[in-house]
Amino acid sequence: MAQPAISVKDLTFSYGDVLAVDDISFDVAEGEVIGFLGPNGAGKSTVVKMLTGQLTPQNGSATLLGMDIVKDRKQVQQEIGISFEFTNLYEQMNAVENLNLFAKLYRVPDFDAIDLLQKVGLGGRDKEHVANYSKGMKQRLMMARALVSDPKMLFLDEPTDGLDPVSTETIHTLIRAATQTGTTVFLTTHDMVEADKLSDRVAFLNQGKIVALDTPARLKQRFGMRALKVEVELPNGDIEVREVTLDEDQTPQTVFDLFKSERILTVHSEEATLEDIFFDITGRGLQG
Amino acid sequence: MIGTLVANDIKLFFRHRFFAIVTAIGVVFYLVIYFLLPNQVDESLGMAFFIEDREIPLYQSLVDEPGDYTIFDSEAEMLTALEETGDFFVGLSLPADLTAAAARGETVELNAYYAPGVPAEAKQIFHDVLVLVANTVNPETLADLARFNDTPVVLGNDMTGAPLSMRDRIAPLLLMMIVVIEVFGLATLLNRDVDNGTARALVTGPLRLHQFFVGKALMGMVLAFGQVLILSAVMGVLGTAPLLLLATLLLGSFLMVGLGFFIAAISKDNASVMGWTIVFIIPMVFPGFSILLPGLATGWMELIPSYYFVDSLHRIINFGAGWADVAGNLTLLLLVGAGSMAVGTAAIMRKF
Numbered sequence: 001m002a003q004p005a006i007s008v009k010d011l012t013f014s015y016g017d018v019l020a021v022d023d024i025s026f027d028v029a030e031g032e033v034i035g036f037l038g039p040n041g042a043g044k045s046t047v048v049k050m051l052t053g054q055l056t057p058q059n060g061s062a063t064l065l066g067m068d069i070v071k072d073r074k075q076v077q078q079e080i081g082i083s084f085e086f087t088n089l090y091e092q093m094n095a096v097e098n099l100n101l102f103a104k105l106y107r108v109p110d111f112d113a114i115d116l117l118q119k120v121g122l123g124g125r126d127k128e129h130v131a132n133y134s135k136g137m138k139q140r141l142m143m144a145r146a147l148v149s150d151p152k153m154l155f156l157d158e159p160t161d162g163l164d165p166v167s168t169e170t171i172h173t174l175i176r177a178a179t180q181t182g183t184t185v186f187l188t189t190h191d192m193v194e195a196d197k198l199s200d201r202v203a204f205l206n207q208g209k210i211v212a213l214d215t216p217a218r219l220k221q222r223f224g225m226r227a228l229k230v231e232v233e234l235p236n237g238d239i240e241v242r243e244v245t246l247d248e249d250q251t252p253q254t255v256f257d258l259f260k261s262e263r264i265l266t267v268h269s270e271e272a273t274l275e276d277i278f279f280d281i282t283g284r285g286l287q288g
Numbered sequence: 289m290i291g292t293l294v295a296n297d298i299k300l301f302f303r304h305r306f307f308a309i310v311t312a313i314g315v316v317f318y319l320v321i322y323f324l325l326p327n328q329v330d331e332s333l334g335m336a337f338f339i340e341d342r343e344i345p346l347y348q349s350l351v352d353e354p355g356d357y358t359i360f361d362s363e364a365e366m367l368t369a370l371e372e373t374g375d376f377f378v379g380l381s382l383p384a385d386l387t388a389a390a391a392r393g394e395t396v397e398l399n400a401y402y403a404p405g406v407p408a409e410a411k412q413i414f415h416d417v418l419v420l421v422a423n424t425v426n427p428e429t430l431a432d433l434a435r436f437n438d439t440p441v442v443l444g445n446d447m448t449g450a451p452l453s454m455r456d457r458i459a460p461l462l463l464m465m466i467v468v469i470e471v472f473g474l475a476t477l478l479n480r481d482v483d484n485g486t487a488r489a490l491v492t493g494p495l496r497l498h499q500f501f502v503g504k505a506l507m508g509m510v511l512a513f514g515q516v517l518i519l520s521a522v523m524g525v526l527g528t529a530p531l532l533l534l535a536t537l538l539l540g541s542f543l544m545v546g547l548g549f550f551i552a553a554i555s556k557d558n559a560s561v562m563g564w565t566i567v568f569i570i571p572m573v574f575p576g577f578s579i580l581l582p583g584l585a586t587g588w589m590e591l592i593p594s595y596y597f598v599d600s601l602h603r604i605i606n607f608g609a610g611w612a613d614v615a616g617n618l619t620l621l622l623l624v625g626a627g628s629m630a631v632g633t634a635a636i637m638r639k640f
Contacts, residue, residue: 054492054640077492088485090296092303104292105494145489 003066005030005153005184006051010060013046020046022208023060028201033175033185035199037192037274039284043208044188045085048157051186053077065152078106081146085157087138091131095122095141098130099148106149119177120144121170136167143174153184160194172198192274202274206282216274223277227270228255232262239265289495293503297477298510307473311511314469315519318462322523325454336370336379336401338363344387370401377403378414452606454580459525460601461576463537464594466519467512467544468572472565474508474548479561482552482639491640501549501633508545513538525605532611533604539618540597543625547572549632553639575599593624 006028013021021043028034036044049055051062053073062069064076090098096113103111117126120140130138139159146154156175160168175185175198189195195202196216203213212219226246234240242262244254246269258264278284302308335357342351342359351359360366363381370379379401389396398418402411481487481504491497516537520526526533547568555561575595578586579602589595596617603609 052492054488074496078494082489082492084485084489086485088489090300090486091484092300101292101296102489102494105289105490107289149494 003030004028005032006034006062006064006186008051008060008062011047011050011057011062012059013043013050013055013057019208021050024205024208024210025060026203026210026213028184028186030184031179031182032200033179033187033198035195035202036186036188036205037190037195037202037278038188038205039190042205044190044205045157046208047205048082048085048155048186048188052080052082052155078149079151080153080155081149081151082155083139083142083146083157083159085161087135087142089130089138089141089145092129094129095126095133095144098141099145102145102148108149111148116144116147117141120174121167134167136163136170139163140167140170140174143171147174147178151183153186154178155186157188158190159187160189160191168194192278196274204278204281206278206284211281212277219274219277220272223272223280225272229268229270230258230262231265231267232258233265243270290499290503290506293490293495293500294507294510297503297507301473301477301507301511304473304476307476310469311473311515314466315515318466318519319522322455322458322462325458327453327455334376334378334403336360336366336376338366338379338381340382341384344384347382347387367401370403374403377406377410456606457580459523459605460579460598461573462523463516463520463525463601464540464576464598465573466515467537467540467597468569468594470508470512470515470541471544471548471551471569472561473511474504474545475551475555475561475565476558477507478504478548478552478636479555479558482636483557488640497637497640501636505545505549505629508548509538509541512541512544516541528608529604529610532609532614533601536597536600536604536614536618536621539621539625540594540601543593543597543621543628546625546628546632549636550628551632553632553635593621596620596624 004027006026008027009025011021011024012019024047026034036047038044046055050057051064051069053069053076056070065079067076067079069076090101093101095117099113099116100111103113114123114126117123120143122137122140122144125133125137130141133141143156143159146156154175156171159171159175163171172194175187179185185198187195187198199216201213201215202219204211212223214222228244228246230242230244232240232242242258244251244258272280302311337350337357337359338361339347339350339359341347350357358369358376360369366379366381370376381399381401386396386398400411400414400418481490487500491500495503517534520533520537551561551564551568555564571592572594575589575592575598578589579598600609600614600617600621603614
């Protein structure tokens with residue numbers, strides 16, 4: 001791997017006696033989307049806060065774009081865009097004013113707020129006070145604000161939590177568009193489908209520790225079990241679903257016997273979901 | 289960068305309907321109060337006389353020379369005026385034989401009619417004046433009076449011949465009030481910025497932490513100082529030592545901005561900002577009222593930081609004080625303002 005965009009070594013943070021992040025290490029390549037997956041309280045947001053300079057690590061170190069997150073905190077912050085877990089917009093201002101404020105503070109030349117708002121699907125609602133926006137619209141505006149300075153790295157903390165499918169899809173499209181221009185994306189979520197769709201690699205975080213880190217496909221290959229789901233019609237007319245586990249020695253024979261002896265209605269291949277794998281590894285679900 | 293933040297905050301301040309209305313109405317309301325109050329002091333004693341025999345030499349001067357008194361043609365007219373006009377505080381009815389009887393050393397009955405509400409002290413003073421007058425009529429009793437010379441010594445500013453009008457007295461209070469009110473606005477905006485997370489968005493993005501706080505302090509100064517400047521210009525008090533007055537207003541605004549930071553730091557939400565502001569504002573305005581009503585002034589008021597603000601304003605506007613006269617006050621304002629801002633900033637940072 002070339003110079004990683006994010007390099008984390010032995011990062012640790014506690015809130016009093018509660019160990020939130022426990023000695024984690026990982027690297028993220030430039031232009032990569034890394035999904036941090038874990039239930040509430042797993043430590044995802046704490047990792048984001050440390051990497052974005054909102055919290056100072058109690059142990060360990062990290063660099064973003066080659067800069068130390070503690071020593072070069074402000075320089076790091078100038079290069080990144082953050083979409084926070086909770087909405088933090090100026091609600092008495094409209095969308096254009098919200099974006100223009102940050103563009104001025106970042107000193108972005110020739111900033112076009114309307115163009116950006118159209119990209120996030122808020123064109124035409126730009127003059128309304130943000131207080132009147134739905135949660136999805138606010139989240140899209142937060143995403144737009146994170147993009148104002150054309151950052152090299154995006155931190156998206158639960159960007160689609162509680163959003164409707166349309167808003168979720170808009171944000172997914174924006175993330176994909178950002179990666180196409182080489183932006184590194186650090187995504188935290190407890191939505192395994194989202195992580196699976198968007199991430200080049202996912203990290204499972206459980207009780208402050210990274211318990212698995214790999215591409216979704218490899219994780220499924222390594223931890224999941226492939227299967228065939230076969231619907232058969234019984235002689236009495238009832239329908240029964242049979243599951244045939246793949247990757248076993250007797251699988252070909254089992255499939256052959258099934259097709260020979262039963263009236264097959266449908267056959268579907270199935271693979272383990274990230275949630276299944278997370279459960280297998282940690283013994284707990286992602287919603288916990 | 290800081291200028292952008294200040295401009296944005298001021299825009300937000302005036303978008304808040306409550307603050308916008310309070311600010312606009314406040315300035316107008318204070319000016320109306322100021323200009324409605326009299327700018328002169330009525331020092332007349334307001335005495336009414338009925339003199340039955342105006343030819344008696346003792347009364348000639350009263351009759352011939354105009355003064356703070358009115359001579360009525362009948363006792364009934366005098367009593368009606370005393371009761372109904374409010375222009376007089378005492379009326380005397382002087383029968384024709386009174387002077388002669390007093391001169392003979394006889395006990396004379398004299399009715400002094402007082403308007404309603406005349407304090408006992410004033411009645412006593414008038415009684416003493418009457419005794420003196422009676423003694424001048426009867427030289428024998430005058431001979432018994434102790435003889436002494438008194439030397440008047442005025443402590444503080446000698447107001448003889450130049451008393452402060454109500455308008456003069458209320459000016460420092462109004463100037464202080466307009467600044468104090470801004471504490472609430474600043475504390476609310478600051479608290480909301482931290483509470484809503486917009487402060488976090490700013491400091492984890494384009495701004496450094498100190499830029500954020502400097503921006504907020506400047507916003508508070510612009511609001512407080514701007515308003516007090518308008519008020520003092522319209523009131524016409526800027527003409528007296530303008531530089532010194534501006535410095536005092538600036539330091540007073542700084543003190544209140546510090547207080548706004550402190551209130552924002554200890555408040556959890558808008559309701560608690562309101563509560564804490566009331567707790568702090570009430571004692572802050574006491575020193576201003578003590579100038580309006582000097583009887584209220586007590587030593588403990590010097591423990592209230594705003595005392596040094598309002599006292600300086602009072603001395604500059606009403607007594608023409610110079611830099612040296614108020615240097616101590618201004619230094620204290622600077623120190624207390626900086627102190628409360630430092631404590632407030634440290635406490636707010638813990639909320640990030």
